[in-house]
Amino acid sequence: MFLMDLQERNERLFYKLMIDNVEELLPVVYTPTVGEACQKYGSIFRRSQGLYISLKDKGRVLEVLRNWPEKSIQVIVVTDGERILGLGDLGCQGMGIPVGKLALYTALGGVRPSACLPITIDVGTNNEELLNDEFYIGLRQKRATGQEYTELLDEFMVAVKQNYGQKVLVQFEDFANHNAFTLLEKYKATHLVFNDDIQGTAAVVLAGLMAGLKFAGGTLADHTFLFFGAGEAGTGIAELVALEISMQSKTSQEEARKNIWLVDSKGLIVSSRKDSIQPFKKLYAHEHEPVKDLLSAIKDIKPTALIGSAGVGQSFTKEVIEAMSSINKRPIILALSNPTSKSECTAEQAYSWSQGRAIFGSGSPFDPVKYNDKLFVPAQANNAYIFPGFGLGVVTSGAIRVKDDMVLAAAEALAEQVTAEHFDKGLIYPPFSSIRKISANIAARVAVKAYDLGLASHLPRPKDLVKYAESCMYSPIYRSYR
Numbered sequence: 001m002f003l004m005d006l007q008e009r010n011e012r013l014f015y016k017l018m019i020d021n022v023e024e025l026l027p028v029v030y031t032p033t034v035g036e037a038c039q040k041y042g043s044i045f046r047r048s049q050g051l052y053i054s055l056k057d058k059g060r061v062l063e064v065l066r067n068w069p070e071k072s073i074q075v076i077v078v079t080d081g082e083r084i085l086g087l088g089d090l091g092c093q094g095m096g097i098p099v100g101k102l103a104l105y106t107a108l109g110g111v112r113p114s115a116c117l118p119i120t121i122d123v124g125t126n127n128e129e130l131l132n133d134e135f136y137i138g139l140r141q142k143r144a145t146g147q148e149y150t151e152l153l154d155e156f157m158v159a160v161k162q163n164y165g166q167k168v169l170v171q172f173e174d175f176a177n178h179n180a181f182t183l184l185e186k187y188k189a190t191h192l193v194f195n196d197d198i199q200g201t202a203a204v205v206l207a208g209l210m211a212g213l214k215f216a217g218g219t220l221a222d223h224t225f226l227f228f229g230a231g232e233a234g235t236g237i238a239e240l241v242a243l244e245i246s247m248q249s250k251t252s253q254e255e256a257r258k259n260i261w262l263v264d265s266k267g268l269i270v271s272s273r274k275d276s277i278q279p280f281k282k283l284y285a286h287e288h289e290p291v292k293d294l295l296s297a298i299k300d301i302k303p304t305a306l307i308g309s310a311g312v313g314q315s316f317t318k319e320v321i322e323a324m325s326s327i328n329k330r331p332i333i334l335a336l337s338n339p340t341s342k343s344e345c346t347a348e349q350a351y352s353w354s355q356g357r358a359i360f361g362s363g364s365p366f367d368p369v370k371y372n373d374k375l376f377v378p379a380q381a382n383n384a385y386i387f388p389g390f391g392l393g394v395v396t397s398g399a400i401r402v403k404d405d406m407v408l409a410a411a412e413a414l415a416e417q418v419t420a421e422h423f424d425k426g427l428i429y430p431p432f433s434s435i436r437k438i439s440a441n442i443a444a445r446v447a448v449k450a451y452d453l454g455l456a457s458h459l460p461r462p463k464d465l466v467k468y469a470e471s472c473m474y475s476p477i478y479r480s481y482r
């Protein structure tokens with residue numbers, strides 16, 4: 001609440017504070033605290049921090065967009081609040097997420113605050129507690145679905161392009177997966193769209209895997225991956241890993257998918273379930289007997305990497321981590337679910353149950369852990385490493401579309417910035433304290449891809465794209481007026 005007030009009162013000071021104390025303040029502006037802020041958003045609400053577009057605005061969405069005082073927008077983060085972190089449907093109160101993500105766009109990626117627009121689309125909520133909460137700030141009705149939902153979203157996407165042109169980046173955030181994949185597929189050919197939960201998460205995890213392998217040895221193709229959670233994050237990561245393997249080992253993506261397995265709420269995804277699962281899971285329905293629980297899946301599949309993205313806290317039990325540690329000398333264990341209460345295990349559990357052998361990362365931050373006299377610094381495997389730099393690269397190159405190759409480039413750029421020194425401490429990412437440098441490097445690599453693919457409209461192409469990205473970054477300094 002204090003930081004929200006400061007952001008409102010003295011934006012420059014807010015960003016100065018954020019940038020100078022990023023490791024301390026990230027857990028407040030972002031996960032885990034932002035989750036709690038969204039849950040309580042109605043009762044801590046003081047003034048609007050973003051733009052709300054509701055079902056009632058149908059037919060005049062463009063007019064509503066034009067009410068936003070800033071005209072020169074480069075990045076929109078939009079949610080409909082249906083899957084806020086691992087906390088479920090928080091309706092309109094999900095606004096904390098676009099606001100928090102965009103604060104990171106500025107603090108971590110250097111996109112000007114005035115060029116950032118947080119939007120929440122209010123189509124109702126199915127969260128009974130919120131519907132009965134006198135302080136709930138959104139429409140008091142069940143979620144609109146089907147044609148009513150699709151028409152509002154379509155009107156929004158058309159209005160965005162009409163108002164801001166085709167170079168505004170629209171980041172979809174925390175939509176439920178039954179809409180997220182469809183929206184990305186529908187608009188990726190006509191708009192500059194990026195789904196952070198699918199693509200940003202994929203890039204950060206791939207980067208962590210590549211960095212880990214650089215020091216632990218081996219290639220991605222040597223590994224067997226088991227995902228606990230087969231939604232946006234799980235299948236998004238799986239697809240990018242398969243793409244990278246296919247490029248590294250010159251095989252087909254289909255071949256690469258054979259070493260990637262996923263578990264959802266009904267157990268291991270296997271071929272006998274093919275007719276009853278959502279389309280985004282089908283590519284991973286391999287031949288295997290049905291398996292109901294995670295531990296049995298681990299014993300059968302013998303994965304080298306276990307990646308949690310089911311939003312189920314404490315699902316990596318002692319038995320699960322011990323099973324991973326009995327199969328692998330250095331088990332890779334990523335507990336991606338947010339916020340901390342949904343983390344599959346804590347850093348302390350991962351290190352102690354694996355006797356200090358786990359290569360560990362988590363979506364929400366954990367403090368360093370001392371185990372057998374060694375201090376382990378857990379990595380934060382969070383898309384916050386990717387989207388600020390990715391967005392900076394997209395907007396500074398004037399890219400008009402997002403392509404998978406640009407997402408891969410972001411992952412490679414992040415992985416390259418991990419040193420042996422980081423890895424020795426337990427890190428598979430560089431520390432957030434150097435995030436602006438990291439973001440400039442990611443931006444440059446994304447821009448290179450955009451230029452190479454003929455998608456960049458900022459011409460002529462700057463010679464040194466890292467320097468160019470840095471020169472475009474907003475810095476919260478007071479100018480001298482004398």
Ligand SMILES: NC(=O)C1=CN([C@@H]2O[C@H](COP(=O)(O)OP(=O)(O)OC[C@H]3O[C@@H](n4cnc5c(N)ncnc54)[C@H](OP(=O)(O)O)[C@@H]3O)[C@@H](O)[C@H]2O)C=CC1
Nearest residue numbers: 085086177230231232233264265310311337338363382383
């Ligand atoms: N660290 C990071 O950067 C990121 C972390 N996340 C986190 O990942 C989590 C999931 O996000 P997302 O993928 O978008 O969500 P989705 O809703 O798209 O996917 C959740 C998946 O988990 C499965 N699941 C749910 N309950 C269980 C259970 N008891 N046992 C096994 N599987 C289960 C679901 O199964 P079914 O399909 O059968 O319903 C579904 O496949 C969230 O906590 C989110 O905060 C997300 C993005 C980025």
Ligand SMILES: CC(=O)C(=O)O
Nearest residue numbers: 085174197338382383
């Ligand atoms: C980090 C993020 O995007 C999520 O948990 O949804």
Ligand SMILES: [Mg+2]
Nearest residue numbers: 173174196197
């Ligand atoms: Mg998200």
